[in-house]
Amino acid sequence: MKTVVTGGNGFICSHLVKKLLSEGRDVIVADITPRYNGDKLSGLGIKVGDVEFRQVELIDFDQAMKAVKGAESVFHMAARVGSLQYLHANESVELMTMQNNLVIDANVFNACIKNNVQSIVYASSVAIYDMARQFSPGAVYSEDEFIVRPGMPYPTINPDGGYGWAKLMGEVELSWMKNIKIGIARIFNIYGINEPIDEKAHAIGDLMRRAILNPGGDFVVFGDGKQTRDYLHVTDCAAALVKLEAKANLSPVTVNIGSGQATSIKTVAEKVVGISGKKFKMIFDITKPVGPISRTADITQAKALLGWQPKISLDEGLKNTYTWIEQKLV
Secondary structure (H helix, E strand, O other): OEEEEEOOOOHHHHHHHHHHHHOOOEEEEEEOOOOOOHHHHHHOOOOHHHOEEEEOOOOOHHHHHHHHOOOOEEEEOOOOOOOHHHHHOOHHHHHHHHHHHHHHHHHHHHHHHHOOOOEEEEEEEHHHOOHHHHOOOOOEEOHHHOOOOOOOOOOOOOOOHHHHHHHHHHHHHHHHOOOOEEEEEEEOEEEOOOOOOOOOOOHHHHHHHHHHHOOOEEEEEEOOOOOEEOEEEHHHHHHHHHHHHHHOEOOOEEEEEOOOOOEEHHHHHHHHHHHHOOOEEEEEEOOOOOOOOEOEEOOHHHHHHHOOOOOOOHHHHHHHHHHHHHHHHO
16 A cells, blocks of 8 residues: 655654554655655664655645655644744744644645545644643543534634644544545654654653753753653554554544553653663752643543554653663764
8 A cells, every 4th residue: 555654754753654664555755854864764774765755845735746646545744843832932933833734734635635545644633622621630631522523513622822723623624525534643742762852852852851961960840840741652653543544434533642641740850860870959940831731641442443552661661762862962
């Protein structure tokens, strides 16, 4: 099966490409980066000849058409993503994030229709859920809280900024599409090898980078450390996405992709410090932005429908991620 992965040179996508190749797929990587930006893919053992590369800018519709030409299935993973600061610094950033992602999604979806693509797996996000709930300690989210279907009344609509709005509208667009099998993955917090460690870094990558580069002393954690996230290892995420494609349907199938476990930032920071083997004094800086208080996935549906469950423990995943980041930085 000829399969396109948009954003295929990215973090989650590189692992998805590896998973698809392991199943004998004919994989096309459609990405804005040059033909072979091998840092992420070669690091996973993927060679130049293993995949077809299409360098495209998906904000341009003609290039989106080029990206999915000849594909039977598309994993639409490409998006403008990044850290809290990178996505939500101010209203101008929020607007740009929303506009870029809306255009990318619309172009890819229209290109899929015109190219008679048989199935789409869409990378949505926890960010589509009600932000008021995300500031409630202990909040757990199930797919039934927000069902996007034509003719059905929508629940409270209050997503997380421009990124959340764009992902929500992507789900709405897909709900109106005909004759294409669709799977929607509401992805929570993914970490692991190939995750960003620059200005786009998320909490785990940022904590590890600072632990590796700091010889000891003060170790600053943003917030009071009580905010929780649902951390899933990237290889488990890739496996879930492939299983979701097999269950995609003309009536979109929507599942949460997460670990189902809430872990505090304090706990993650303590584990990172422990892995580092260094002597740090942990300081919690409540003046720093921390985003939502609680984001945990109910993964009952993913387990039942996909026959999937996470395999990599947080301790194991953090250790191999730390080793990879250390090799990149030192």
